[in-house]
Amino acid sequence: xxxxxxxxxxxxxxxxxxxxxxxxxxxxxxxxxxxxxxxxxxxxxxxxxxxxxxxxxxxxxxxxxxxxxxxxxxxxxxxxxxxxxxxxxxxxxxxxxxxxxxxxxxxxxxx
Amino acid sequence: xxxxxxxxxxxxxxxxxxxxxxxxxxxxxxxxxxxxxxxxxxxxxxxxxxxxxxxxxxxxxxxxxxxxxxxxxxxxxxxxxxxxxxxxxxxxxxxxxxxxxxxxxxxxxxxxxxxxxxxxxxxxxxxxxxxxxxxxxxxxxxxxxxxxxxxxxxxxxxxxxxxxxxxxxxxxxxxxxxxxxxxxxxxxxxxxxxxxxxxxxxxxxxxxxxxxxxxxxxxxxxxxxxxxxxxxxxxxxxxxxxxxxxxxxxxxxxxxxxxxxxxxxxxxxxxxxxxxxxxxxxxxxxxxxxxxxxxxxxxxxxxxxxxxxxxxxxxxxxxxxxxxxxxxxxxxxxxxxxxxxxxxxxxxxxxxxxxxxxxxxxxxxxxxxxxxxxxxxxxxxxxxxxxxxxxxxxxxxxxxxxxxxxxxxxxxxxxxxxxxxxxxxxxxxxxxxxxxxxxxxxxxxxxxxxxxxxxxxxxxxxxxxxxxxxxxxxxxxxxxxxxxxxxxxxxxxxxxxxxxxxxxxxxxxxxxxxxxxxxxxxxxxxxxxxxxxxxxxxxxxxxxxxxxxxxxxxxxxxxxxxxxxxxxxxxxxxxxxxxxxxxxxxxxxxxxxxxxxxxxxxxxxxxxxxxxxxxxxxxxxxxxxxxxxxxxxxxxxxxxxxxxxxxxxxxxxxxxxxxxxxxxxxxxxxxxxxxxxxxxxxxxxxxxxxxxxxxxxxxxxxxxxxxxxxxxxxxxxxxxxxxxxxxxxxxxxxxxxxxxxxxxxxxxxxxxxxxxxxxxxxxxxxxxxxxxxxxxxxxxxxxxxxxxxxxxxxxxxxxxxxxxxxxxxxxxxxxxxxxxxxxxxxxxxxxxxxxxxxxxxxxxxxxxxxxxxxxxxxxxxxxxxxxx
Numbered sequence: 003x004x005x006x007x008x009x010x011x012x013x014x015x016x017x018x019x020x021x022x023x024x025x026x027x028x029x030x031x032x033x034x035x036x037x038x039x040x041x042x043x044x045x046x047x048x049x050x051x052x053x054x055x056x057x058x059x060x061x062x063x064x065x066x067x068x069x070x071x072x073x074x075x076x077x078x079x080x081x082x083x084x085x086x087x088x089x090x091x092x093x094x095x096x097x098x099x100x101x102x103x104x105x106x107x108x109x110x111x112x113x
Numbered sequence: 114x115x116x117x118x119x120x121x122x123x124x125x126x127x128x129x130x131x132x133x134x135x136x137x138x139x140x141x142x143x144x145x146x147x148x149x150x151x152x153x154x155x156x157x158x159x160x161x162x163x164x165x166x167x168x169x170x171x172x173x174x175x176x177x178x179x180x181x182x183x184x185x186x187x188x189x190x191x192x193x194x195x196x197x198x199x200x201x202x203x204x205x206x207x208x209x210x211x212x213x214x215x216x217x218x219x220x221x222x223x224x225x226x227x228x229x230x231x232x233x234x235x236x237x238x239x240x241x242x243x244x245x246x247x248x249x250x251x252x253x254x255x256x257x258x259x260x261x262x263x264x265x266x267x268x269x270x271x272x273x274x275x276x277x278x279x280x281x282x283x284x285x286x287x288x289x290x291x292x293x294x295x296x297x298x299x300x301x302x303x304x305x306x307x308x309x310x311x312x313x314x315x316x317x318x319x320x321x322x323x324x325x326x327x328x329x330x331x332x333x334x335x336x337x338x339x340x341x342x343x344x345x346x347x348x349x350x351x352x353x354x355x356x357x358x359x360x361x362x363x364x365x366x367x368x369x370x371x372x373x374x375x376x377x378x379x380x381x382x383x384x385x386x387x388x389x390x391x392x393x394x395x396x397x398x399x400x401x402x403x404x405x406x407x408x409x410x411x412x413x414x415x416x417x418x419x420x421x422x423x424x425x426x427x428x429x430x431x432x433x434x435x436x437x438x439x440x441x442x443x444x445x446x447x448x449x450x451x452x453x454x455x456x457x458x459x460x461x462x463x464x465x466x467x468x469x470x471x472x473x474x475x476x477x478x479x480x481x482x483x484x485x486x487x488x489x490x491x492x493x494x495x496x497x498x499x500x501x502x503x504x505x506x507x508x509x510x511x512x513x514x515x516x517x518x519x520x521x522x523x524x525x526x527x528x529x530x531x532x533x534x535x536x537x538x539x540x541x542x543x544x545x546x547x548x549x550x551x552x553x554x555x556x557x558x559x560x561x562x563x564x565x566x567x568x569x570x571x572x573x574x575x576x577x578x579x580x581x582x583x584x585x586x587x588x589x590x591x592x593x594x595x596x597x598x599x600x601x602x603x604x605x606x607x608x609x610x611x612x613x614x615x616x617x618x619x620x621x622x623x624x625x626x627x628x629x630x631x632x633x634x635x636x637x638x639x640x641x642x643x644x645x646x647x648x649x650x651x652x653x654x655x656x657x658x659x660x661x662x663x664x665x666x667x668x669x670x671x672x673x674x675x676x677x678x679x680x681x682x683x684x685x686x687x688x689x690x691x692x693x694x695x696x697x698x699x700x701x702x703x704x705x706x707x708x709x710x711x712x713x714x715x716x717x718x719x720x721x722x723x724x725x726x727x728x729x730x731x732x733x734x735x736x737x738x739x740x741x742x743x744x745x746x747x748x749x750x751x752x753x754x755x756x757x758x759x760x761x762x763x764x765x766x767x768x769x770x771x772x773x774x775x776x777x778x779x780x781x782x783x784x785x786x787x788x789x790x791x792x793x794x795x796x797x798x799x800x801x802x803x804x805x806x807x808x809x810x811x812x813x814x815x816x817x818x819x820x821x822x823x824x825x826x827x828x829x830x831x832x833x834x835x836x837x838x839x840x841x842x843x844x845x846x847x848x849x850x851x852x853x854x855x856x857x858x859x860x861x862x863x864x865x866x867x868x869x870x871x872x873x874x875x876x877x878x879x880x881x882x883x884x885x886x887x888x889x890x891x892x893x894x895x896x897x898x899x900x901x902x903x904x905x906x907x908x909x910x911x912x913x914x915x916x917x918x919x920x921x922x923x924x925x926x927x928x929x930x931x932x933x934x935x936x937x938x939x940x941x942x943x944x945x946x947x948x949x950x951x952x953x954x955x956x957x958x959x960x961x962x963x964x965x966x967x968x969x970x971x972x973x974x975x976x977x978x979x980x981x
Contacts, residue, residue, distance in 0.1 A: 031136060032143040050140065050165060054133070059496075075146075079139045080132070 015048065015056050017099055020065065020092040023084045028071075030079040031057060057082060065091045187499075188506060195507035205479055206511070209472050212872075213515025215865060216468025217560065218522030221553045223461040225527055227454050228552070229543040235443050236369055236542065238309035239406075243442040244413070246276055246400035248421075248435050250690070258400040260301065260383070260390035262424065262432070266400075267303065269420040272413035274405050275306035278398030279373055279383070283804055285642040285834045286341075286379075288354040294642045294834035295337070296376045297355075299383035307403045308372060314338075315349050315364025318382040322363075325384045329360045335368035337378040353379070356644065356832060373399065375541075393431035394769070401442065414439050446538050453855040456613075456931050460862045463610055463928075465560065467603045467866050471873045472564040474599040476508065478880050480572030487572055500573040508565030509558065516557035520550075534854050536847070571595065593884065596877045601917040603870035608921025608954055609928050610863035615946035616932060616939055617856040623938030624849070630781025630790065631681055631719040633845055636808050637815035638680055639838035641826060643803025651800070652734045657830075658800035659731060661807070662712060664829055668821055670812050675714035676805040682845040684785030691794060693750065694761035694771060704750045706742075706792040707784050710768060712799030716741070716778060718810045726758040726776030729797035738772030739797045744780045746792035768796055786845060787937050808841065815840040852935070867954065871961040878910050879965040886972055894974035906966035907959070914958040918951055 022037050023029060029037065034057075035048040060066045065088030071081045084092070144162035153161060199206045234240035246266070247256035258266075260278060267276045278301040285292035305317045312332060321327040331353060333342070342348055342362075352361045366380070389395050404413055417437045424432040444451075480487075487500055527543055534540050641661065647654045658676060665674045679685040689708040713731045716723065729739035740762055742751075751757040763771040780790035799805065811818045819838050826835050839847075882889075889902055929941030939946065 030139065032140045036147075054136070077139055077142060078135060080136045 014099070015052055016060060017092075017095040018046070018048070019053075019056060019060065020084065020088060020095060023066065023082060024089065024092055028081045028083045030071075030073070030081050032079070034082070060088070063091075064088075187502070191503045191506035192510060194503065195510050199507065199511070202479070205475065208872075209475055209511050210515050210518060212468050212471055212475075212869065213512055213560065214518035214522055215869075216465045216519070217512075217516045217553060217556055218519030218526065219461045219862065219865075220465045220556060221516075221519055221523035221549060222526035222530070223454070223457050224552055225523065225543050225545065225549045226530065226540075227458050228548060230447055230537075230539045231451060231454060233542065235446065236371075239403075240443070241441070242274075242404040242406070243307070244402050244404060244410070244439045245442050245445045246402045246417070247438045247440070248396065248400075249438050250434055250436075256438070257396040258398045259393050259396045260385070260387075260398045261393055262396075263301065263398055263400055264385065265424055266417060266420055266437075269423065270417055272405055272408045272416040274403040275303040276400060276402040277301045277303040277307045278400050279304075280397050280399060281373060281377060282645055283640065283642050283836065284355050284644050285832055286353055286355060287357075287832050292642070292832050292834045294836040295378045296374075297331075297379035297381055298373055298377045299381050301383050301398065302385065304380070307401055308370070309403070310367065310370050312364035313367040315362070317364065323382045323385055325386050325388075327384070329358070330363045330382060331360045332364045332366055332380040333362055334366055334370070334378045338365045393428055402439075410439055410441070448538060450537055450851060452931075452934065453851055456935070457855060457858055457862075459928070459931055460610055460613065460859050463606050464862045464866050464869075465556070466563075467606050467869050469560055469563045470599045470603050470606075471869045472508075472511070472560075473568055474596050474603075474873050474877060476504075476564060476568035477571060477596050477599070478876065480504075480568050481880075483572065491573070497573045501569045504569035504572060505561065505565045508561040508569070512557040512561035512564070513554075515560075516553050520545075520553055523549075523553075534850070537851060567595070593877065593881050596880065597913050600870070600873045600877050601913045601920070603866070603873045604914055604917035604954065604958065605921035605924060607863065607866040607870040608918050608950055609924040610859070610866045611950045611954065612922070612925035612947060613928050613932060614856065614860040614863040615950055616929065616936055616941065616943060617852075617859060619939045619943060619946050620935065620937040621849075621852060621856055624787055624852075627782070627786060627938070629682060629786055630779055631721050631783070633682055633841045635811050635813075635815055636718070636841035637811055637818055637822065637838070638809075638841050638844055639807055639819075639822065639835050640804045641807065641830070642834045642836065645803060647803045654800045654803060655734045655798075658805065659712075661826070661829065662714065662799065665807070665809060665822060665825060668818070668825060670818055670821070672810040672812060673714055673718040674810070675718040675808045676712040676799045677715055677808060678710045678801055678805060679783075680806050680808075680841065680844050681719055681781070681783045682786045682841070683848045684787065686784060689764055689794070691762040691764050694763055704746075704762070704792070706746055706750075706794045708768075708794055708796065709783055710796045710798050710801040710805075712805075713797050715795070715808070718808050719781070721781050722779045724777045724779050725756070726774070729775050731799070732797075738768075738770055739775045740772040741776045741778050741795040741797070742774055743778050743790060743793045743795075745790045746794060747777055749792045762794060768798070768801060772796060785848075787849075806837075855935075867957055871957050874910060874914070874958055875961040875965060878906065878962050879968070881909070882906060882965045882969040885969065889969045890972045890974040890976070893970075893972060899970040902970040903963075903966045906969055907962055910958065910962035910966070911955075914955065914962075918954055921954075922947060922951070 018038050019034060022034050022041075026033070026037060031053055035050065035053060038046055038048050057066065057068075061068055061082075065085060066082050067085050068080050068082050070078060073079050141159070141162045144165065145158040148158035148161050149155065235243060237243060246258065246263075248258050248262065249256065257280075258278060263276060263278045267273075270276065279298045281296055281298045283294050283296050286295045300318075302318075302320075302323050305311065311317070313335065315332070317332070318330055319328075322330045333348075333353070338344060338348055342351065345351060348362055348365055352359045354360075360381075371377075383398075384390070389397070402413075404410075414437070417439065421432065421435055421437045425435065490500055491497070524545060527545075531540055531543065643654075647657075662674045662676065665671060679687065687708050688705055691704045691706060693704055713729045715721075716728050724744060726741075729741060732739070742757070747757055751760065754760065757774050757777065760774050761771050762774065778795070782788060782790060783793060784791060809815070809818065809822065822838070823835050826833065892902065893899070925947075926941060929936075932941065
């Protein structure tokens with residue numbers, strides 16, 4: 003599994019979902035996968051198997067809220083949006099991501 | 114608010130499920146749309162979408178899992194999964210089940226005894242309010258009450274609903290072909306109020322029946338009614354015969370009414386105006402009272418104390434020195450079995466702890482084997498909590514199944530206990546009811562938490578770690594150190610139990626070796642029924658008993674015959690206060706000593722040796738009383754007299770009067786073979802009561818003479834029955850049955866503990882060896898000697914075992930506190946016992962360790978290296 007390049011590292015999925023919902027006020031699960039895939043220019047692909055558990059866990063933490071709605075194709079879908087708490091969490095996750103990448107970059111450069 | 118939502122999803126799992134399904138089907142539809150747009154056919158697009166998503170149902174379940182880890186639904190799913198996975202490893206499952214069944218079963222069995230004997234109230238209405246009421250005199254063991262004083266207490270107290278009294282005797286019922294011994298209780302007024310039990314048939318005694326010369330009346334037990342009267346519905350029209358008197362039956366008590374002891378079959382009213390009931394000195398009633406609702410023991414004590422103080426002012430001579438004591442009836446009923454039961458409960462709880470540790474060790478090992486499975490589950494998105502919960506559910510299922518098996522074991526154990534300990538108080542009240550079931554269930558849950566938590570967390574954590582770094586191998590050593598800790602704990606606890614059991618065994622052994630000072634072998638004992646009415650004419654009573662002694666003496670095979678109040682060697686205290694008439698100071702005057710009233714033949718029959726003076730001689734009633742004292746009495750009280758022969762001792766209670774010391778006998782353990790000889794005064798009188806115990810020294814086996822004795826007595830006195838006939842050694846042994854029983858049971862627990870600990874040690878070392886097979890093979894290939902390898906593994910085991918033994922010895926000093934008063938002739942730090950235990954444990958542990966250690970050395974190097 004570790005060899006598949008477009009798999010999303012555990013933990014970063016939450017960050018990606020939070021970021022996606024921060025820029026798109028309201029999205030369903032499928033929308034989130036296509037958004038991440040599109041914005042990352044197909045570099046990242048969200049495993050459906052991890053997406054929904056992650057969404058539900060995040061909803062439980064109070065970072066997301068969900069409601070049922072209808073898409074333009076007239077299908078019933080569950081739409082997720084960010085709560086103020088989720089916004090705070092996003093800031094937090096972004097910060098630790100920045101720290102991590104900076105750290106890794108330094109190691110790659112100097113080690 | 115999150116918890117509220119979780120609660121909601123837990124309550125409404127179905128709606129939750131529907132939501133997830135809807136969400137997933139939306140996702141699949143969108144994905145299929147996209148795939149179709151990319152050119153796939155309708156069919157292929159749907160299949161591909163589904164494939165990408167994985168199993169829809171699994172997805173739904175896993176998604177929900179996050180929300181409702183605690184829901185019953187998840188529990189059921191975990192349970193199904195657990196059962197499947199347990200069925201795949203039958204060896205592990207059976208080992209754990211047997212271990213748990215043993216631990217929980219033994220625990221349940223002992224608890225059911227503790228519950229019935231110690232925790233449950235006595236089987237009377239509000240039995241907790243029943244107390245024994247005693248009168249206490251300084252330096253005296255007498256606690257019975259004079260009936261007239263009891264009436265005063267009843268009249269003056271404010272703490273009791275009622276106080277009553279009783280005494281018991283064995284008589285012959287003579288309406289049948291052969292006289293039969295029945296035990297009867299004379300009960301004082303307010304019998305009904307105190308016990309709170311009505312006759313099942315008929316009525317209780319009337320006031321007139323409680324007077325001398327009033328109408329005769331008797332209540333019979335349900336057993337007597339059933340067996341002797343054929344459950345006659347017309348029982349109230351019938352009567353029984355005691356001696357030559359016919360007494361009408363007025364009622365039948367219910368089957369559950371076992372009072373004062375389960376052998377009592379008849380209840381008679383004890384007349385208030387009876388001559389002997391008027392004396393303030395004659396104390397022959399056992400006092401019993403029912404506390405008023407809400408009155409505590411202390412309040413009742415204070416109240417009755419005040420009453421007695423008042424009586425002391427009124428009757429300074431007889432009541433001035435008296436105090437009162439109140440003890441819950443349950444305590445006096447249960448007696449010394451209390452400590453034994455708590456000891457066994459402590460022992461069996463330690464055993465349960467060992468069981469838990471053992472199972473925890475097994476679970477740890479299993480966790481390692483399931484490493485792969487757990488890693489996969491974690492990688493698939495299951496949370497740590499879910500994994501831990503799943504493993505705990507598995508342990509819970511094991512525990513409950515183990516407990517169910519344990520219940521069966523316990524039922525068997527209780528049945529065995531009832532057989533082995535039929536004489537113990539309340540033993541028949543042991544029953545399996547919902548309380549026991551509830552206890553077992555709670556035990557199972559506690560056990561599964563105790564056994565399961567650490568292994569479950571370990572397994573989940575280790576797998577998380579290794580999922581990231583793939584360095585599972587380094588985890589193994591860390592986990593095996595926890596396993597060693599568990600093994601060490603088991604060994605230490607086993608050492609503790611073995612030491613305790615060893616001390617008890619040694620005590621029994623010491624007891625059997627002690628020099629008794631009398632010879633209990635070849636002695637037949639029995640009693641002959643009699644009535645207290647006979648004490649109205651002591652000349653006749655004495656004549657009867659002495660006559661019986663002579664007649665039996667003349668039988669072939671009989672060496673000598675004697676009577677005594679209490680069987681020698683059977684623990685019994687009967688302390689009286691004597692006054693030395695010749696004392697020069699008041700301080701010397703009052704002497705407390707054990708009192709034994711025996712016939713003149715007693716000393717010869719029991720082969721006790723005379724040290725000084727001479728043995729008393731048989732005399733008619735009314736002759737001056739002759740006394741013998743033992744060496745302990747002489748040493749304690751008469752050391753300053755060159756020869757105590759001819760000194761006089763007086764007493765004012767039972768057998769009042771003054772007697773002359775005619776001789777001194779060597780110390781003997783009359784008052785119990787486990788007690789070192791106390792000062793004893795022997796009063797020579799063969800019939801202090803109508804039913805003294807007979808002692809017949811026989812040439813052959815005492816049992817062989819039992820029939821001859823019975824026939825002879827039938828010929829002599831056809832209206833009397835012979836009962837309690839048994840060899841003296843059996844009677845003494847019977848008195849220590851409880852000691853033996855608790856020793857055997859504790860020893861059983863200890864051995865079981867050692868076996869479990871050995872299994873734990875074996876399992877752990879096997880595991881360690883299996884981890885290091887490669888290493889062993891490599892070293893062998895590089896030229897290591899096999900013996901060195903074996904030694905290395907053995908040393909690893911020994912290090913743990915030796916530390917554990919040391920810890921166990923320290924623990925055993927703590928545990929020995931529970932043995933207080935149960936040890937005889939050994940100290941809690943008895944070197945023989947402790948050394949034996951240490952060596953035993955070391956040998957057994959080595960044997961258990963040797964097998965896996967040898968296995969390591971037998972590794973074929975090439976094979977292992979090829980495997981790698």
